[in-house]
Amino acid sequence: MAVPTSATLRTLLFVLNPVSGDISKAELESAITAYCTERGRRARFYHTTGKNDLQHLQRHLQQHAYDAVFAAGGDGTVSLVAEALLGGLVPLGILPLGSGNGLSKDLGIPQDPQEALKLTWQHVVRPIDTLQINGRFAAHLADLGFNALIVERFDQGDTRGPGAYVRIATQEYLSYVPATYQVRTEHEQWEGAAFMLTIANARTFGSNVIINPDSQLDDGEFEICVIEPFPGTAAPGILYNLYTAGFDASEYTRRLQGRQVSIRVPGATRVLCQIDGEPCYLTTPIEVTIRPRSLRVLVPAAL
Numbered sequence: 001m002a003v004p005t006s007a008t009l010r011t012l013l014f015v016l017n018p019v020s021g022d023i024s025k026a027e028l029e030s031a032i033t034a035y036c037t038e039r040g041r042r043a044r045f046y047h048t049t050g051k052n053d054l055q056h057l058q059r060h061l062q063q064h065a066y067d068a069v070f071a072a073g074g075d076g077t078v079s080l081v082a083e084a085l086l087g088g089l090v091p092l093g094i095l096p097l098g099s100g101n102g103l104s105k106d107l108g109i110p111q112d113p114q115e116a117l118k119l120t121w122q123h124v125v126r127p128i129d130t131l132q133i134n135g136r137f138a139a140h141l142a143d144l145g146f147n148a149l150i151v152e153r154f155d156q157g158d159t160r161g162p163g164a165y166v167r168i169a170t171q172e173y174l175s176y177v178p179a180t181y182q183v184r185t186e187h188e189q190w191e192g193a194a195f196m197l198t199i200a201n202a203r204t205f206g207s208n209v210i211i212n213p214d215s216q217l218d219d220g221e222f223e224i225c226v227i228e229p230f231p232g233t234a235a236p237g238i239l240y241n242l243y244t245a246g247f248d249a250s251e252y253t254r255r256l257q258g259r260q261v262s263i264r265v266p267g268a269t270r271v272l273c274q275i276d277g278e279p280c281y282l283t284t285p286i287e288v289t290i291r292p293r294s295l296r297v298l299v300p301a302a303l
């Protein structure tokens with residue numbers, strides 16, 4: 001549920017990732033400054049470096065007071081700023097600059113950064129849930145298995161964009177060996193092989209794949225969305241379902257819901273994961289818990 005706000009956001013911090021997106025950051029800063037100044041707001045800028053950004057940003061936020069903090073970057077920058085604001089009253093704004101921009105799409109935020117700037121003065125504040133995965137922060141989607149592998153390969157490569165993702169996925173698909181997972185929620189248990197297993201606070205990947213239809217970002221629960229190994233002949237149907245909110249229609253998919261979930265991977269002590277678009281390795285068992293309504297975000301007033 002969105003909370004209407006009457007408080008004016010006067011002093012705003014924009015956390016900019018200099019290497020995300022393909023627009024000039026100098027021009028973006030000028031446009032933000034002009035937009036805010038015309039409306040009697042003060043814009044400040046903070047540039048990420050890629051090294052210890054969370055600690056540095058947290059320290060900066062302890063020393064300076066802002067009415068809102070905007071993440072101007074891709075999913076990694078959004079997750080960084082979200083974690084820095086976690087549990088506090090200062091809301092997160094998003095100016096999407098990345099190739100996926102998953103959370104901003106799930107929140108109905110305009111994908112044109114200039115349009116998204118309107119959130120500085122026309123918005124509602126919406127509290128959303130976040131996840132803790134082995135102590136790590138997650139705001140949107142995380143997964144184990146095939147997609148995590150592709151995200152890691154993509155991250156290591158030089159080329160960006162959907163074309164590079166599809167090329168890597170096609171290369172890896174033929175030799176991919178699915179792992180076996182044991183999933184235990186408060187309500188149920190499931191064990192089996194999975195092509196990929198998504199830990200989903202949200203609904204849709206930045207690629208517009210709807211992995212978790214009908215889910216809510218503020219319902220106090222999250223989902224484990226499993227795609228089991230499938231024959232090549234089933235691939236077109238599964239893909240169609242993923243783009244048409246039909247995740248549950250396939251015999252190779254299932255969803256489990258919970259507030260506290262444990263995932264074991266028999267035979268593995270360390271598994272590759274992607275969290276909010278960033279690859280990482282996690283030790284098993286993987287423990288996932290939800291932090292209900294722990295992050296305040298600015299969304300368009302019409303939602």
Ligand SMILES: Nc1ncnc2c1ncn2[C@@H]1O[C@H](COP(=O)(O)OP(=O)(O)OP(=O)(O)O)[C@@H](O)[C@H]1O
Pocket residue numbers: 017018019020021048049050051073074075076077078097098099100101277278
């Ligand atoms: N100044 C910097 N130089 C190099 N890397 C940086 C810098 N600032 C942040 N990073 C790195 O950028 C990554 C986050 O990128 P982000 O997700 O914001 O953009 P993106 O990768 O272009 O977007 P997308 O994931 O949607 O393609 C993190 O790994 C972070 O460490």
